[in-house]
Amino acid sequence: MKAFARAVWVVTRKDLLIETRTREILFTTVFFALACVLVFAFGFVKEGRPMEDVAAGILWIAIAFSGTLALGRAFERERQGETLRALLIAPIDRPALYLGKLLGILILLAAVEILIVPLVALMFQAALFDHALIMVALLVAGTLGFAAVGTLFAAMLVRTRSRDVMLPVLLYPLTVPVIIAGVRGTAALLQQPADLPMARAWLSFLLFFDIVFLTISLWTFEPVMTE
Amino acid sequence: MIKKAVYALLLVAVLGGTPAFAQTTPPKTPTAGQDDFVPVSAPINANDTIPAPRLVAIAYGFIWVVLFGYLWSVRSRLGRVEREMETVSRRVSAGRK
Amino acid sequence: MLNRLFVPLAVVAAAMFAYAPFMILNAPYEATMGLVQKIFYFHASAGMGLFLAAFVSGIGSAVFLFTRKPAADRVAVAGAELTVMLGLIVLVTGPLWARKAWGVWWQWDARLTSTLVMWMIFNAYLLLRRYGGPGSDRLAAAVSLFGMANVPFVYWSVNVWRTLHPTTSVIPSLKPGMRGPFWFCVVAFLLVSTLILMVRTELEKRRQELDELYLAVED
Numbered sequence: 001m002k003a004f005a006r007a008v009w010v011v012t013r014k015d016l017l018i019e020t021r022t023r024e025i026l027f028t029t030v031f032f033a034l035a036c037v038l039v040f041a042f043g044f045v046k047e048g049r050p051m052e053d054v055a056a057g058i059l060w061i062a063i064a065f066s067g068t069l070a071l072g073r074a075f076e077r078e079r080q081g082e083t084l085r086a087l088l089i090a091p092i093d094r095p096a097l098y099l100g101k102l103l104g105i106l107i108l109l110a111a112v113e114i115l116i117v118p119l120v121a122l123m124f125q126a127a128l129f130d131h132a133l134i135m136v137a138l139l140v141a142g143t144l145g146f147a148a149v150g151t152l153f154a155a156m157l158v159r160t161r162s163r164d165v166m167l168p169v170l171l172y173p174l175t176v177p178v179i180i181a182g183v184r185g186t187a188a189l190l191q192q193p194a195d196l197p198m199a200r201a202w203l204s205f206l207l208f209f210d211i212v213f214l215t216i217s218l219w220t221f222e223p224v225m226t227e
Numbered sequence: 228m229i230k231k232a233v234y235a236l237l238l239v240a241v242l243g244g245t246p247a248f249a250q251t252t253p254p255k256t257p258t259a260g261q262d263d264f265v266p267v268s269a270p271i272n273a274n275d276t277i278p279a280p281r282l283v284a285i286a287y288g289f290i291w292v293v294l295f296g297y298l299w300s301v302r303s304r305l306g307r308v309e310r311e312m313e314t315v316s317r318r319v320s321a322g323r324k
Numbered sequence: 325m326l327n328r329l330f331v332p333l334a335v336v337a338a339a340m341f342a343y344a345p346f347m348i349l350n351a352p353y354e355a356t357m358g359l360v361q362k363i364f365y366f367h368a369s370a371g372m373g374l375f376l377a378a379f380v381s382g383i384g385s386a387v388f389l390f391t392r393k394p395a396a397d398r399v400a401v402a403g404a405e406l407t408v409m410l411g412l413i414v415l416v417t418g419p420l421w422a423r424k425a426w427g428v429w430w431q432w433d434a435r436l437t438s439t440l441v442m443w444m445i446f447n448a449y450l451l452l453r454r455y456g457g458p459g460s461d462r463l464a465a466a467v468s469l470f471g472m473a474n475v476p477f478v479y480w481s482v483n484v485w486r487t488l489h490p491t492t493s494v495i496p497s498l499k500p501g502m503r504g505p506f507w508f509c510v511v512a513f514l515l516v517s518t519l520i521l522m523v524r525t526e527l528e529k530r531r532q533e534l535d536e537l538y539l540a541v542e543d
Binding site: 260261262263264265266267277279280282283285286287289290291293294295297298301302304305308309311312315316318319322 | 352360361409412421425491493499501519526530531533
Binding site: 149152153156157159160161162165166169170173174176177180212213216220223224 | 389390437438441444445447448451452455456457458459460462463465466467469470473474477
């Protein structure tokens with residue numbers, strides 16, 4: 001178990017090291033998320049005031065869209081250096097490799113969210129921090145579910161020709177339950193007064209999907225990635 | 228060992244997650260025809276704006292077209308592939324001679 | 325095997341589909357929804373076929389992933405295509421019923437949304453098979469597994485949320501006059517689905533043989 005955890009950490013650290021040197025994915029993803037918020041703001045703001053409930057939707061769409069971008073870039077890097085093959089040859093368990101990649105993506109998306117969430121709260125006058133604990137739990141669970149599926153498919157698509165198109169085509173239908181739960185849970189928190197039982201219900205729904213997604217991903221990563 | 232842990236996790240999720248979620252959802256009063264269908268012998272309100280017979284007819288027509296159209300298309304694709312196989316194998320045996 | 329069984333079974337299926345409307349017309353009307361409720365007989369049967377087809381595709385994919393048997397992959401493809409066709413039927417007949425029963429074509433109700441999501445996952449599967457290029461068969465198998473994982477969720481969604489769509493308790497509580505025609509339709513749908521699966525699997529097999537033949541020609 002210890003060796004497994006170490007293998008996971010080695011993979012994650014490698015990704016984080018590359019990222020901290022260039023900060024390419026972080027900067028482009030944050031900027032893209034901001035652009036998403038901007039575009040949607042123009043769609044949903046009337047006479048200078050945001051429509052009701054819109055902040056939750058915009059927040060999660062920005063996370064999902066920029067998450068796809070980050071996933072694509074993270075694995076494009078592996079493809080260009082032909083390093084994915086090296087990783088696959090390396091004497092580590094496939095699940096450890098998967099979890100390592102997933103952890104890297106999660107840390108990256110967490111960094112993006114730390115910047116985007118306050119921004120959305122500010123620009124849409126949304127009370128995202130009134131129930132900070134459950135909001136953070138929703139964000140963590142939602143991002144985990146999205147990234148669990150995303151890492152699996154981004155890794156698999158590295159070898160195919162049409163990966164740029166196929167990643168969003170596959171990812172959005174698969175992760176839509178997670179996005180729905182995230183949006184509805186956040187919207188329940190943003191109500192005046194906040195509907196806490198509803199938010200907690202959506203959180204348990206998110207956790208349920210996280211476990212299902214993680215199980216299937218861990219289970220299929222090995223046969224899918226073996227030549 | 229990892230696989231076992233994964234299965235245990237899944238079991239916990241299925242056993243614990245679904246009932247927890249079902250409990251926290253506020254119960255709603257069912258609307259008519261949601262939990263069971265009550266049979267009557269004659270159609271109701273014959274003079275209303277949306278024509279039910281047309282909707283039913285479209286639904287059945289659509290099912291017929293999709294199901295048998297699809298079955299037919301698969302059959303014809305199969306026939307085409309088989310014909311192509313024949314010509315190719317004929318060419319192969321002709322080439323060998 | 326295929327040709328010997330196919331024609332008689334297809335005749336039986338066509339006869340059942342031809343006779344079903346008469347049975348349904350003779351069935352009693354529903355108290356609040358009236359005539360339009362009769363869409364139910366085909367809508368719910370297609371839904372049952374949809375779940376089964378998704379399971380066929382998902383299980384075929386799992387077997388293919390772990391054993392690499394091409395035969396399992398062929399079954400998975402056939403199952404996925406059937407899922408998309410039956411899903412189309414469910415998603416078109418449903419709104420036709422809803423237009424009358426609820427007054428709108430579409431509601432963002434839990435059952436409707438989850439069915440649409442599942443249908444889109446299997447569409448993504450077919451897109452991937454078609455445009456994914458070499459190596460996409462294993463990738464697609466993973467997509468199909470995720471699609472199958474959605475089936476229990478779609479099934480239970482009506483009972484958990486209880487928004488608008490009739491719940492699963494409708495079918496076991498069907499009254500005698502409705503029960504007969506309904507199960508007749510279910511059998512008819514399952515028969516046609518089986519036939520489609522058989523033919524589609526055969527087609528996939530022939531296609532692979534043809535590809536191998538072309539490769540042999542080039543050598």
